Amino acid sequence: MKINYEKELNKEQLEVVKNGDGYVLVLSGPGSGKTRVLTFRVAYLLEKGISPEEVLLLTFTKKAAKEMLARIEELAGPEAGRILGGTFHHVGNYYLRRYAEKLGYSENYTILDGEDSKSLIKMVIDENQLKDDLPTAKKVQAIISLAKNSNENVSEVAKELGSIKASEKIAEVEKLYTEKKKKSNAVDYDDLLLNWNKLLDDSEIRKKIGERFKYILVDEYQDTNAIQDLILKKISSINRNLMVVGDDSQSIYSFRAAEIKNILNFSKKYPAKVFRLETNYRSTPEILRLANSIIKNNDFRLEKDLKSARRSGKNPTVVCLTSPREQARFIVQKLDEDLDPQKTAILFRAHYQAANLELELAKKGIPYIVRGGTRFFEQAHIKDVSAFLRMMVNFKDESSWLRILKKQKGVGDVYARRVIESISELDSKEEIREKKEGIVSSTPPSLKKNVEEVLDLLLKMNEFDKPDQAVSFLIKNWYRDKMEKEFDNKEERMDDLKQLIEVTKEYSDPETMLSDFALSEEFRIDSHSGSLTLSTIHQAKGLEWSNVFVIGLKDGQFPHKKSIEENLIEEERRLFYVAVTRCKNNLFLTYPLFEKRGSTDPSRFLREIEDQVSEQWTTDDEEEIDLIDEDDFDFF
Numbered sequence: 001m002k003i004n005y006e007k008e009l010n011k012e013q014l015e016v017v018k019n020g021d022g023y024v025l026v027l028s029g030p031g032s033g034k035t036r037v038l039t040f041r042v043a044y045l046l047e048k049g050i051s052p053e054e055v056l057l058l059t060f061t062k063k064a065a066k067e068m069l070a071r072i073e074e075l076a077g078p079e080a081g082r083i084l085g086g087t088f089h090h091v092g093n094y095y096l097r098r099y100a101e102k103l104g105y106s107e108n109y110t111i112l113d114g115e116d117s118k119s120l121i122k123m124v125i126d127e128n129q130l131k132d133d134l135p136t137a138k139k140v141q142a143i144i145s146l147a148k149n150s151n152e153n154v155s156e157v158a159k160e161l162g163s164i165k166a167s168e169k170i171a172e173v174e175k176l177y178t179e180k181k182k183k184s185n186a187v188d189y190d191d192l193l194l195n196w197n198k199l200l201d202d203s204e205i206r207k208k209i210g211e212r213f214k215y216i217l218v219d220e221y222q223d224t225n226a227i228q229d230l231i232l233k234k235i236s237s238i239n240r241n242l243m244v245v246g247d248d249s250q251s252i253y254s255f256r257a258a259e260i261k262n263i264l265n266f267s268k269k270y271p272a273k274v275f276r277l278e279t280n281y282r283s284t285p286e287i288l289r290l291a292n293s294i295i296k297n298n299d300f301r302l303e304k305d306l307k308s309a310r311r312s313g314k315n316p317t318v319v320c321l322t323s324p325r326e327q328a329r330f331i332v333q334k335l336d337e338d339l340d341p342q343k344t345a346i347l348f349r350a351h352y353q354a355a356n357l358e359l360e361l362a363k364k365g366i367p368y369i370v371r372g373g374t375r376f377f378e379q380a381h382i383k384d385v386s387a388f389l390r391m392m393v394n395f396k397d398e399s400s401w402l403r404i405l406k407k408q409k410g411v412g413d414v415y416a417r418r419v420i421e422s423i424s425e426l427d428s429k430e431e432i433r434e435k436k437e438g439i440v441s442s443t444p445p446s447l448k449k450n451v452e453e454v455l456d457l458l459l460k461m462n463e464f465d466k467p468d469q470a471v472s473f474l475i476k477n478w479y480r481d482k483m484e485k486e487f488d489n490k491e492e493r494m495d496d497l498k499q500l501i502e503v504t505k506e507y508s509d510p511e512t513m514l515s516d517f518a519l520s521e522e523f524r525i526d527s528h529s530g531s532l533t534l535s536t537i538h539q540a541k542g543l544e545w546s547n548v549f550v551i552g553l554k555d556g557q558f559p560h561k562k563s564i565e566e567n568l569i570e571e572e573r574r575l576f577y578v579a580v581t582r583c584k585n586n587l588f589l590t591y592p593l594f595e596k597r598g599s600t601d602p603s604r605f606l607r608e609i610e611d612q613v614s615e616q617w618t619t620d621d622e623e624e625i626d627l628i629d630e631d632d633f634d635f636f
Contacts, residue, residue: 022271030280030581042080043072092193120186215239221266248263249298294609298573300570331357347582354370355502358377408450457478
């Protein structure tokens with residue numbers, strides 16, 4: 001049965017589906033039906049006699065590919081199952097298996113996952129005695145990966161990421177790692193793109209692949225990196241039918257090497273037709289007016305004006321709270337009163353901004369999920385610091401001793417357990433000082449200093465009156481260095497630790513604090529059904545909720561201080577745009593005015609939308625919560 005395209009699609013969508021030959025850029029605003037356009041476009045091509053084998057559909061996730069291909073089969077019939085579709089990496093692997101010998105591999109090469117890759121890098125470092133001055137294997141892996149996807153020199157990327165002294169060593173590791181992979185007939189995930197791109201330098205192979213695909217369609221084009229864009233240029237060079245669908249205003253993954261210039265310059269690189277999908281079916285007109293007013297402040301953007309297909313609703317609300325704790329209490333109060341948690345999301349720029357909220361939700365017994373990530377108090381670096389606090393309260397806490405001792409160089413399970421055994425025989429933590437020499441005597445002389453360091457740290461932490469003082473001491477005198485060597489995203493984790501200090505300031509004793517931390521971990525929900533969603537904005541992209549809170553809107557937090565310092569405000573603004581366009585009905589933009597580590601200004605993004613917000617909010621608390629509305633923006 002033929003599809004009635006006029007009935008199924010709006011005018012904007014129909015234009016793309018019926019007139020999408022040649023080089024085509026489809027600027028698709030949030031909630032405008034880009035998936036619908038792609039699936040109907042493929043169905044239309046098949047209906048016009050294009051063979052399924054002549055269509056290539058490239059996506060950014062397996063899930064997106066699976067859903068689109070299933071929808072195309074529903075529309076066009078089972079023959080659509082012969083379409084080659086999937087992620088760039090999936091299709092790259094498809095061709096590398098067929099032409100492996102051209103690059104010096106056997107077709108049965110192994111694909112290393114992240115852990116395999118890290119282990120191989122660690123092996124290279126150890127075998128070649130390169131460990132001195134190098135960061136962890138995990139961090140070296142991240143630097144090599146970013147360099148590959150950016151198509152840049154490894155040592156230069158290492159310098160940009162702060163590993164200046166180790167940059168040449170990292171380049172040497174990368175060279176040896178590449179050689180070892182080749183010798184092992186193995187590739188890592190990034191090699192699937194690099195090698196596919198290299199394969200296409202062979203004119204005969206490029207011609208064969210290019211001739212096969214009469215039509216190439218790409219989803220989320222704003223997220224492509226330099227290598228992916230080169231691949232598209234090569235495989236589309238024969239038939240010159242390349243449709244890319246995306247939204248420059250939602251380009252938020254530069255830290256993963258996504259290159260916004262790909263979409264901004266598409267019409268300069270190719271003789272392209274440009275279509276705009278501007279009718280939004282998700283959000284109210286008020287939310288879209290706010291979104292449009294946000295993004296117009298970016299200089300580097302393609303013109304687009306979202307229009308709502310829905311009736312008018314409430315204006316978004318900006319709420320100023322006194323502190324992060326009050327911000328959390330405000331949200332919980334709104335959930336108690338009139339918002340359905342399972343239709344609500346709390347979005348934030350960085351995970352640490354939700355620390356107080358997680359505690360407050362747990363106290364009130366409100367179940368929640370943390371989308372695409374770990375709960376604040378379950379993160380490795382937070383648990384490392386918390387382990388010391390647990391030992392302060394219970395000096396015989398074996399799991400905490402094991403966790404901390406194994407962080408010391410050379411101390412493994414065997415020697416850690418010998419120390420723990422000695423401590424378990426003590427009657428009080430005061431005896432640790434008296435019997436320190438006997439405790440460390442169970443370890444080899446080379447490890448005694450490392451074990452003593454842990455004991456001395458715990459003894460010193462016990463001298464402080466308040467938990468936050470003990471935590472601050474620990475981070476400054478021990479954990480900061482450990483963290484910088486172990487994790488690749490040290491700045492974000494340092495922000496988490498600063499927030500942990502702020503949270504501990506609310507407590508006069510570690511016992512109560514640890515009880516609350518533990519309580520926050522009780523509400524672990526296996527199913528998303530019925531649960532409130534907490535998410536970073538990056539993890540929320542592509543999703544939608546009826547009610548959305550965007551929290552922590554202060555300069556230095558959102559936009560992030562690093563982005564301000566490095567003049568990267570435009571991507572932060574795109575991130576804000578993504579956040580607000582997740583909302584269908586009720587949008588709340590909140591920020592804590594004061595924090596104990598200092599007061600900062602409300603986010604500059606709030607000043608840019610001052611004419612788009614209204615409505616007043618007060619709590620039933622003794623202390624009134626002030627709302628900043630359109631008449632009060634002189635406060636800024």
